[in-house]
Amino acid sequence: MTLAATNPWTPDTLFSSKSIEWATPQALFDKLDTEFHFGMDGCAQGHNAKCDIFLSPVENSLTSDWGDIILPGSTVWLNPPWGRTIGTWLAKAVQEARDSDLVVVCLIPASTDTAWWHDYVMKAAQVRFIRGRLKFIRDDGHTGPCPKGAAVVVFTRWGLAGPPSFSTMDRV
Secondary structure, three states: OOHHHHOOOOHHHHOOOOOOOOEOOHHHHHHHHHHHOOOEEOOOOHHHOOOOOEOOOOOOOOOOOHHHOOOOOOEEEEOOOOOOOHHHHHHHHHHHHHHOOOEEEEEEEOOOOOHHHHHOHHHOOEEEEEEOOOEEEOOOOOEEEOOOOEEEEEEOHHHOOOOOEEEEEEOO
């Protein structure tokens, strides 16, 4: 077996959409949870859910009405798959912030050159660029550095007019 066959952190997976499920680093989540008090994880598997209430692929977060699951004014954590569908996830975050009166906090790649960034992130209330590279956790327990910068984006009903406020935060 070659090293590439046993190492999940190869250029083929790090710099492509092949590896899209990255568990949120616990220290980062804990820091944000202290501030936002998350009531639901909007995109999780049972084994990596960050909240007691979570939506897995079975519930299909993209078609579920989040406002039927948690109360208006609640806060949702969302670390969507960092692949080609991320724009769909951010559109859902904007919709739920607007229609269900939720605060939706997303961990996303800081890809400021993409259409989804301009279409959705620029409607956020806040964008916090993370200083340094995050170390994500794979399902097999391995950790590895993120190949790109990351940002925390906060969508609120009252902040959807944009432009967002911009700041930086340490990666923890």
